[in-house]
Amino acid sequence: MSGSIERRFCIQPGGQLTGHLRVPGDKSISHRAVLLGAIAQGVTEVEGFLEGDDALATLAAMRQLGVPIERPSEGALRIDGVGLKGLQAPPGPLDLGNSGTSMRLFAGLLAGQSFASELIGDGSLMRRPMRRVTDPLGLMGASIATTNEGTAPLRISPVKGLKGIDYEMPVASAQVKSALLLAGLYAEGITRIHEPAITRDHTEQMLSALGCPVSQQGGWIEVKGPVTLTSTRIQVPADISSAAFFLVGASIAPNSTVVLEGVGLNPSRIGVIEILQRMGADIVIDPDPVGEGEPTGQLTVRHAPLRGIEIPVELVPLAIDEFPALFVAAACAEGETVLRGAEELRVKESDRIAVMANGLSALGIDVEPQADGIRITGGRFSGGRVHARGDHRIAMSFAMAGLVASGPVDIDGCAEVDTSFPGFVELARGAGLEIEVIEEQS
Structure with missing residues (x-):
């Protein structure tokens, strides 16, 4: 062997x-282009997409969720968005390789779906802490099971609906913030997140470009769900x-x-x-x-x-x-x-x-x-x-x-x-x- x-x-x-x-x-922007383009209405064209293993894991997982994605040339994507409610149950666990960003962002995206899903990864990713994202998602009404150590696999069960919350992050994290914003797209009411220090705002910027109003004031970021996203052109x-x-x-x-x-x-x-x-x-x-x-x-x-x-x-x-x-x-x-x-x-x-x-x-x-x-x-x-x-x-x-x-x-x-x-x-x-x-x- x-x-x-x-x-x-x-x-x-x-x-x-x-x-x-x-x-x-940019790896962070490449992840978000796939995730948000997939749930937008219409075709999102992406240029400069990172052809690296982490971003390709996000792309492969999104295809398993029923999103048509073409790669017409190196660094180019054509994402035929299925809208907020158009994702489909995957045929099996979604393997996100070594990508912690993928796992945390998918946890937020899938928390409000009407089907069950499971997130796994390689040995390194399966040891990384996930409760800092699954716990606040749970406050929104999500049902996400982890191991006793708070690590993957993440088993996400369907729920009747998510609700917006006010959440003060104990530690500044763009991944946690982004996961909650993605869940907030599916939640009833306003999702407000306070970050103790400024973190990368690629999710907020891309949401705005896709037509979702994002309010930012005094360290608080908020979205009001549910919301419809409209496709656009993204240059990475x-x-x-x-x-x-x-x-x-x-x-x-x-x-x-x-x-x-x-x-x-x-x-x-x-x-x-x-x-x-x-x-x-x-x-x-x-x-x-x-x-x-x-x-x-x-x-x-x-x-x-x-x-x-x-x-x-x-x-x-x-x-x-x-x-x-x-x-x-x-x-x-x-x-x-x-x-x-x-x-x-x-x-x-x-x-x-x-x-x-x-x-x-x-x-x-x-x-x-x-x-x-x-x-x-x-x-x-x-x-x-x-x-x-x-x-x-x-x-x-x-x-x-x-x-x-x-x-x-x-x-x-x-x-x-x-x-x-x-x-x-x-x-x-x-x-x-x-x-x-x-x-x-x-």
């Missing part, structure tokens, strides 16, 4: 990053989370200059840019002409000496997915960088605080992990071997660390990189990273 394929990155030290690059489409910008690896790589590698084109510049997502600039990074933003949809622009980043900072707590939700890359920047900065208020990192695809701390330490960096953050003292990367634990963002972050290491860096557990960044190796290699991929049968 054959085992799975293990993938390892081998990075040779030295080199620099140069060139004009375009990273793949390049993903700033994917751009972050090159922002960091070019900042730390001498003689580097990289231009990143068409990057999404939603104000709720640019925390990584502000944090790097506070550390001394040389990043120039040239916004594209204002049009419909998400703001985009060109980012030019050049090598610059970095300094350690205390990361403002208010910027944490605006850069939550980019912290593995930011930890690499901190390891190359003069002095200490301190992160607090980021306990969310403990429950991502891996425990990103623990896994990054172990890897940084293995490469000679002085780190002190904490319950809700980390303290990193800048130094010099040695060569060595680290393990990404199947976490795509950690694998790509340590790949950039190899640019400035004193010896080769081997990174185990890199098979999941395609979940968010198909073509990463080829793009990075073309920009100047000396990266080799080793695949072995486990």
